Every structure is written in C-alpha cells, then in structure tokens.
Amino acid sequence: MALKRPHTDSEMRDEEAPRKKRKGFSVGPANLPDGTYRRKTQKIKNDLIQKAKIKKAYAKVKAQEQSGSNDIYRHQEPETSSAQPASLDLHPDRQAMLDRPAPSVNAPRHSKDDTDDVSERRRRARPKRSSYSKETQMAEQRQLEAEARRMVREEKDRERRAMLKARRPDRDGRYRLGRQSKILLHKVKRLVEEGKVDR
Known part of the structure; x- marks a missing residue:
C-alpha cells in the first residue's frame, strides 16, 4: 500500500505555489469593431471601475474612522494666533440693509427710473417671430379651405338626398312638386352665392 502524503506537505505546496493572476472583467463581447457599441461598453x-x-476608498476611510485613527483631529491644540476674537x-x-423699511407687498420693486427704462426697452424690443410663421399661416389657410369644401360637400349631399325623397311619388302616385321646387330654389341660391351662376 502506498504511503499517503502528510498534511504539512500539501499546505506547503499551497503557500509556495504562485497565485494565479486574476483576469480583468469584461463588459460586452470582446470582438466588437471600433465604433459606437465598443465605445459604449468601454x-x-x-x-x-470608478x-x-x-467604494473602496469610502470603506477605507470608514474603517479608519471606526478604528479611531482620526485622533489627530480630536486632540488638536487650540490656536494661539493673534487673530481677533469674533465680535457679535x-x-x-448688513446693518444698513436691515435698517431699511420692508417693502410693502404691492409696492413695485424698482424705482420710477428703473421702470421707465424697462418699459422703454420692452417697447423697442420686437416680438420674436416664429421661424415657421409662414408654414403655420399656410396650414391654417389649408384647414379653412378644407373646412369650406367639407361644408359644400355636406350641403350637396343633403340636397341630393332631399331631392331623391321629393321625387318619390306619394300614395296616390302624384309627384311632390312643392318639395322639389323648394329644394331647387335652395340649390340655385347656393350656386349664385358661389358665383357659378350669374344673377
């Protein structure tokens, strides 16, 4: 039977063996080409790392503070400089500012001269024009035109439906000429207003 190695021998081997160098951590794939994604991962x-x-520096400072190594700050001698003691x-x-009367709630903050300058500057300043003012005006114009076309289309549709209803004969088989005449009169008025028919 083979002899077993003693424990001390194995312990010595662990201590003597050089420690493996830790490989740094990686973020993202290693084979990224230079570009946006690589810069982002870096x-x-x-x-x-930062x-x-x-965190490490904070832990170090905290450990020092807890161990009491900051005795330097605690046991400082009082200053013996020739500085004047602080007066009250x-x-x-500051005293002049406190002595001034407090402004009332409704009182203006500026003097009369200041307000004149501000109002004159405001008068001279032109209102800032929007860089898209022409485009907005054109869009509003198109909206108005589209609304007018929609109204005309609805009016024509109403007239057409009313005319279809008026052309149907009644129970006795007679045409409703009174209804048809009202619809036709309304249509002629609309055409005159639009300028499609002369008066």
Missing part, C-alpha cells in the same frame, strides 16, 4: 466598464474605486456686531452693509 464607458460602462470605466464607470464600473465606482469600485470610490453686524457688518455695516
């Missing part, structure tokens, strides 16, 4: 990778560095007096500009 940007994502750089952002991830965030990881920030307000700065003269």
Whole structure:
C-alpha cells in the first residue's frame, strides 16, 4: 500500500505555489469593431471601475474612522494666533440693509427710473417671430379651405338626398312638386352665392 502524503506537505505546496493572476472583467463581447457599441461598453466598464474605486476608498476611510485613527483631529491644540476674537456686531452693509423699511407687498420693486427704462426697452424690443410663421399661416389657410369644401360637400349631399325623397311619388302616385321646387330654389341660391351662376 502506498504511503499517503502528510498534511504539512500539501499546505506547503499551497503557500509556495504562485497565485494565479486574476483576469480583468469584461463588459460586452470582446470582438466588437471600433465604433459606437465598443465605445459604449468601454464607458460602462470605466464607470464600473470608478465606482469600485470610490467604494473602496469610502470603506477605507470608514474603517479608519471606526478604528479611531482620526485622533489627530480630536486632540488638536487650540490656536494661539493673534487673530481677533469674533465680535457679535453686524457688518455695516448688513446693518444698513436691515435698517431699511420692508417693502410693502404691492409696492413695485424698482424705482420710477428703473421702470421707465424697462418699459422703454420692452417697447423697442420686437416680438420674436416664429421661424415657421409662414408654414403655420399656410396650414391654417389649408384647414379653412378644407373646412369650406367639407361644408359644400355636406350641403350637396343633403340636397341630393332631399331631392331623391321629393321625387318619390306619394300614395296616390302624384309627384311632390312643392318639395322639389323648394329644394331647387335652395340649390340655385347656393350656386349664385358661389358665383357659378350669374344673377
């Protein structure tokens, strides 16, 4: 029977064996050609690396703070400089601002001269023209024309239906000439208004 290796031998082998170098992580496919998609994946990778560095630095600072290595800041000696002690007096500009009476709610914020300048500038300034003003006017004109055509079409359709109804004979087999005459009169008025028939 073969001898088994002792545990110490295997432990030594693990320590002596060189650590494998960790391969970096990849984002997206490795064979992308230079272009938009490759730049996008590189940007994502750089952002991830930056965030990881920030996290690591934050964890380091937090660990230092918790371990109490920031004693430098806690045990500072008071300054012995020749600086003047802080006074409780307000700065003269601030005091002047506080001494001024508070403006009423409805009072204008500017003086009379300021408002004159502003109103004159407004009068001189021309209203900004839209870059599509001609196009909007043309579109409105087309809409109005389409609406007028639709109204004429509906009116003609109404007349046609009324005429069909008027041409049907009544129960006795007589034509309804009174109805037909009203419809024809209405049609003639419409044609005169449109200018298709002279008066």
